[in-house]
Amino acid sequence: MTLLQIEKIGKSFGGLRALNDVNFAVNNGETVGLMGANGAGKTTLFSIIAGHQPPTDGIVRFKGDQMTGKRPDQICHAGIARTFQIVRPFARMTVRENVETAILFGGARHASNQPLEIRAKDILDQVGLVDQSEMPSGALTLSGRKKLEVARALGTGPELLLLDEVMAGLTPAEVAKMLDTLRAIKADHKLTIFIIEHVVSTLSDLSDRIIVLHHGVKIAEGTPREIAENKDVRTVYFGGDDT
Numbered sequence: 678m679t680l681l682q683i684e685k686i687g688k689s690f691g692g693l694r695a696l697n698d699v700n701f702a703v704n705n706g707e708t709v710g711l712m713g714a715n716g717a718g719k720t721t722l723f724s725i726i727a728g729h730q731p732p733t734d735g736i737v738r739f740k741g742d743q744m745t746g747k748r749p750d751q752i753c754h755a756g757i758a759r760t761f762q763i764v765r766p767f768a769r770m771t772v773r774e775n776v777e778t779a780i781l782f783g784g785a786r787h788a789s790n791q792p793l794e795i796r797a798k799d800i801l802d803q804v805g806l807v808d809q810s811e812m813p814s815g816a817l818t819l820s821g822r823k824k825l826e827v828a829r830a831l832g833t834g835p836e837l838l839l840l841d842e843v844m845a846g847l848t849p850a851e852v853a854k855m856l857d858t859l860r861a862i863k864a865d866h867k868l869t870i871f872i873i874e875h876v877v878s879t880l881s882d883l884s885d886r887i888i889v890l891h892h893g894v895k896i897a898e899g900t901p902r903e904i905a906e907n908k909d910v911r912t913v914y915f916g917g918d919d920t
């Protein structure tokens with residue numbers, strides 16, 4: 678079943694065409710990777726899906742319903758959560774309070790009898806942050822802040838999780854741990870994952886399918902193996918054009 682449908686999405690910033698006629702679907706239960714060099718339009722596409730920026734052209738559908746034109750909180754309540762590439766928790770709140778806030782924000786979708794604190798603790802446990810629960814978020818390491826981003830997104834109770842470079846800047850050991858975490862939360866929360874990741878091997882490891890953007894245009898879509906063998910992708914990635 679199609680969960681997310683991207684239809685003819687375009688985005689212009691003044692004279693810059695950041696996205697142009699982008700079309701694809703993400704199916705229920707899949708992990709789909711979004712690949713592309715810096716400036717390819719990946720984060721802009723996430724912002725459009727989550728309602729943080731309007732597209733210039735096209736429509737985003739989620740479970741058949743048009744999301745374009747809705748507010749971020751409405752899209753969140755529909756079941757889409759994103760993390761931000763630039764991590765921005767409420768620094769003075771504790772780690773636990775940040776997750777509780779996210780649970781309350783997404784609350785219209787997931788009424789639960791469990792106390793907020795218990796629900797937050799469960800999520801923090803899953804991402805490996807439970808020992809830092811009472812720490813101010815501003816005191817977390819980069820790895821901790823990335824985990825908190827995932828926890829906050831998870832707290833809103835999504836069906837579709839958009840992850841924007843949650844492994845950037847982590848050590849290989851931290852990346853390995855994050856991959857395990859993502860697989861575990863995907864299974865436990867029955868999530869569909871749409872993920873941006875700079876390291877191609879990491880993205881290939883996690884994804885059922887990969888979509889490649891280049892200067893705002895979709896140039897390839899396929900299994901990680903098909904993408905690795907794709908001529909256009911190879912030219913863009915290994916042909917000396919690194920813009």
Ligand SMILES: Nc1ncnc2c1ncn2[C@@H]1O[C@H](COP(=O)(O)OP(=O)(O)O)[C@@H](O)[C@H]1O
Nearest residue numbers: 690693695713714715716717718719720721722
């Ligand atoms: N708010 C904005 N205003 C103007 N230009 C923007 C804005 N956001 C992104 N861009 C430009 O759009 C292009 C795509 O950016 P982005 O989506 O962040 O790429 P990626 O995430 O793939 O690195 C870049 O050229 C970037 O400079």
Ligand SMILES: [Mg+2]
Nearest residue numbers: 719720721762
């Ligand atoms: Mg980006």
